[in-house]
Amino acid sequence: MKAPLLRIDGLVKRFGGLTATDCLSLDVAEGEVHALIGPNGAGKTTVINQLTGELHPDGGRILLDGTDIVGLPVHARVRMGLARTFQIVQLMGSYTALEHVALAVQANAGHSFRFIGDARADERLTGPAREILSRFGLATRADRPVAALSHGERKQLELAVALAMKPRLLLLDEPMAGLGAAESAQMVELLQSLKGQFALLLVEHDMDAVFSLADRISVLVGGRAIASGSVAEIQADPAVRIAYLGEGDA
Numbered sequence: 001m002k003a004p005l006l007r008i009d010g011l012v013k014r015f016g017g018l019t020a021t022d023c024l025s026l027d028v029a030e031g032e033v034h035a036l037i038g039p040n041g042a043g044k045t046t047v048i049n050q051l052t053g054e055l056h057p058d059g060g061r062i063l064l065d066g067t068d069i070v071g072l073p074v075h076a077r078v079r080m081g082l083a084r085t086f087q088i089v090q091l092m093g094s095y096t097a098l099e100h101v102a103l104a105v106q107a108n109a110g111h112s113f114r115f116i117g118d119a120r121a122d123e124r125l126t127g128p129a130r131e132i133l134s135r136f137g138l139a140t141r142a143d144r145p146v147a148a149l150s151h152g153e154r155k156q157l158e159l160a161v162a163l164a165m166k167p168r169l170l171l172l173d174e175p176m177a178g179l180g181a182a183e184s185a186q187m188v189e190l191l192q193s194l195k196g197q198f199a200l201l202l203v204e205h206d207m208d209a210v211f212s213l214a215d216r217i218s219v220l221v222g223g224r225a226i227a228s229g230s231v232a233e234i235q236a237d238p239a240v241r242i243a244y245l246g247e248g249d250a
Contacts, residue, residue, distance in 0.1 A: 005030045005065055005199050006051075006169055012059035013046055013223075020046045021057065022223035028169065033191075033200045035210045038220035039243075044203045047220070048171050051201070052084055053077050064169070081168030081198075085158045085175060091146045097157050098142040101129035104164035129164065136160040136190065152183035156190065169199045176206040188212055211235070219243070 004027035013021035020043045028034040036044050049055040051062060053074040061068050069077055091100060102125040109125075133142050136156045141149060149157065155175060162170055175191070176184045188209050194200070195213070204210050210217065211231050218228040219240050227237045234240055 003066060004028055007063040009063065010060035011050060011057050013050060013055060013057050020223050024225055026218045026225060026228060028199050028201055030199055031196045032215045033195055033202060033213050035202045035204060035214035035217045036220060037210060037217060042220040043223040044220055045173055048084065048173050048203060051171060052082065078165065083162040083165045083167035084171035085162055085173060091154060091158060094145055096143050096145050097133060097138055098126060098129055100157060100161050101132050101164050102126050104161045105129050108165050132160050132164050151178050155179065155187065167198055169201065172200060172202045174204055176204055176209050184209065
């Protein structure tokens with residue numbers, strides 16, 4: 001049996017007396033969509049931040065394609081194929097959609113982020129960037145600054161930037177946050193189109209989206225995984241229904 005692309009083994013993160021990640025173990029296979037769900041404060045984003053290197057764990061291992069990446073800086077993890085999006089969109093308001101994606105193409109090719117002028121002028125960067133924007137329904141928005149885009153368009157652009165990095169594993173931190181019903185449906189459709197191209201670890205509160213997208217789900221409560229399994233297994237699990245899905249007495 002092939003080893004998982006991502007394996008989290010006994011991960012621990014403490015903030016003073018609070019254990020935010022409590023001996024967490026889970027894995028994500030190549031091409032799989034693995035959703036990480038749980039109530040507010042369960043520690044989901046803390047897990048993501050440890051995977052990207054923004055937080056250093058207090059214990060455990062993070063294996064990406066068999067290599068323990070705990071001691072590696074953020075940029076080294078990106079070079080290994082790790083990319084992420086944020087709950088609150090992280091884009092530069094004065095740059096255009098095309099410039100954002102062209103810079104990501106440039107960075108993936110191993111060049112510096114600093115030379116924005118080069119990215120604007122180089123067809124080797126803007127050509128692939130326009131193709132990616134078209135795929136994400138943003139072709140007509142290519143030359144607009146981020147500040148002029150809607151919230152939903154910014155979410156799509158952030159995903160386009162991540163895709164331009166050619167990830168093997170994409171970490172999605174609440175991609176539906178702040179979206180209306182129509183925008184959420186569009187985002188689900190977009191993510192469905194990406195399934196199988198790379199692995200996704202999805203943190204999301206929109207359970208309709210989770211059940212539509214996920215191959216497997218892990219449920220985090222108090223930093224600990226209380227269940228992991230298929231959509232049907234998670235929906236039927238009494239502990240999950242009590243702790244998170246709002247059923248039972250708790």
